[in-house]
Amino acid sequence: MGATGAVGQKFIKLLEGHPWFDVAEVAASERTAGKRYGDAVSWKQTTSIPEAVRSLEVLPCTPELKSRIVFSGLDASVAGEIEADLAQAGYVVLSNSKNHRLDADVPLVIPEINPDHLDLIPIQKKNLNSKGYIVTNSNCSTMFLAMALGPLHKAFQVEKVMVTTMQAISGAGYPGVPSLDILGNVIPFIGGEEEKMEIETRKILGKFNGKNIDLGDFPVSAQCNRVAVEDGHTMSIAVKFARKTSVNEITEVLNGFSGLPQELGLPSAPERPIVVMSEKDRPQPRFDVNVFHGMATLVGRIRPCSVLDYKFTALGHNTIRGAAGASILNAELLKIRGFGD
Numbered sequence: 467m468g469a470t471g472a473v474g475q476k477f478i479k480l481l482e483g484h485p486w487f488d489v490a491e492v493a494a495s496e497r498t499a500g501k502r503y504g505d506a507v508s509w510k511q512t513t514s515i516p517e518a519v520r521s522l523e524v525l526p527c528t529p530e531l532k533s534r535i536v537f538s539g540l541d542a543s544v545a546g547e548i549e550a551d552l553a554q555a556g557y558v559v560l561s562n563s564k565n566h567r568l569d570a571d572v573p574l575v576i577p578e579i580n581p582d583h584l585d586l587i588p589i590q591k592k593n594l595n596s597k598g599y600i601v602t603n604s605n606c607s608t609m610f611l612a613m614a615l616g617p618l619h620k621a622f623q624v625e626k627v628m629v630t631t632m633q634a635i636s637g638a639g640y641p642g643v644p645s646l647d648i649l650g651n652v653i654p655f656i657g658g659e660e661e662k663m664e665i666e667t668r669k670i671l672g673k674f675n676g677k678n679i680d681l682g683d684f685p686v687s688a689q690c691n692r693v694a695v696e697d698g699h700t701m702s703i704a705v706k707f708a709r710k711t712s713v714n715e716i717t718e719v720l721n722g723f724s725g726l727p728q729e730l731g732l733p734s735a736p737e738r739p740i741v742v743m744s745e746k747d748r749p750q751p752r753f754d755v756n757v758f759h760g761m762a763t764l765v766g767r768i769r770p771c772s773v774l775d776y777k778f779t780a781l782g783h784n785t786i787r788g789a790a791g792a793s794i795l796n797a798e799l800l801k802i803r804g805f806g807d
């Protein structure tokens with residue numbers, strides 16, 4: 467669903483040749499339904515539309531789809547109701563939208579960080595009285611903050627976080643930000659983004675208590691900016707920890723980090739989820755955003771902070787690891803778990 471959008475196109479591209487999943491159907495708005503995908507989409511990927519998908523008829527987003535596993539890159543103005551209807555009707559919905567991320571019985575999952583939150587699925591299925599359910603991945607900038615903080619929280623216990631983002635234009639979808647607004651410019655406002663980073667990070671780093679998630683017990687203060695970069699959200703992060711640590715220890719914990727997707731060898735898992743770069747001026751979106759096929763979180767410039775304890779830079783690909791790639795990795799982990807059936 468949302469197959470014609472920026473995230474939807476990335477799904478189509480990443481699922482081409484996937485060993486476990488085939489794109490059987492594509493769905494979008496009523497405006498587009500009935501057209502051939504190749505005619506309906508304004509394709510913006512650097513590879514061509516997969517032939518098998520080009521000729522598919524675009525369907526409306528209704529519970530008449532034949533496939534049980536539904537990836538959603540729907541616009542947030544409509545995702546809430548459509549995704550809920552599909553889950554109710556028995557579909558497994560993997561959502562990229564904000565609408566259900568904070569629902570008490572909906573997992574907000576990064577497989578390397580909080581795979582145990584998938585244990586909310588039986589609770590959600592019971593609440594819905596359905597074999598369907600929704601699993602969400604985080605907002606595209608939250609992804610790289612939570613990924614970098616996850617292992618550090620486990621090792622040193624995060625007490626306070628400040629983050630300032632520099633987010634790519636592709637994060638606003640297509641056609642997105644008008645060129646006259648962004649060329650040669652920085653826009654110090656992205657609606658709702660700061661609030662999402664501040665709360666989603668705490669849910670992801672929170673604890674499943676058997677019924678729901680106790681939020682991570684630390685404040686996050688986010689400032690979000692749109693910059694004239696095509697792909698890749700960069701962020702400056704400062705953290706205070708409960709335990710004493712050092713630049714070397716932080717570097718070791720991040721560089722040595724590996725999670726369940728790596729252990730299970732999931733097809734979309736990056737070889738290393740976090741890569742610490744030692745060059746003094748990296749990571750940079752133009753050069754580093756595609757490390758491990760856009761699935762890695764790049765970290766650099768780890769150093770002491772005179773206000774909190776330590777500060778560093780993080781970067782990741784917003785439409786791959788921050789959206790479609792994250793959703794596909796969630797689906798791969800669900801498949802290993804038998805989709806909760």
Ligand SMILES: NC(=O)c1ccc[n+]([C@@H]2O[C@H](COP(=O)([O-])OP(=O)(O)OC[C@H]3O[C@@H](n4cnc5c(N)ncnc54)[C@H](OP(=O)(O)O)[C@@H]3O)[C@@H](O)[C@H]2O)c1
Nearest residue numbers: 468470471472473494495498541542563606637639640789
């Ligand atoms: N871009 C990113 O980096 C990113 C990252 C993480 C999460 N997200 C989230 O992912 C979602 C999609 O983002 P995007 O950037 O891909 O947006 P987008 O390019 O604007 O695409 C939106 C999609 O939603 C469909 N749609 C719009 N109105 C609809 C309706 N009434 N019924 C059914 N489908 C409808 C559109 O279909 P038509 O072509 O038919 O209009 C299109 O396929 C959003 O919730 C966004 O916040 C985006």
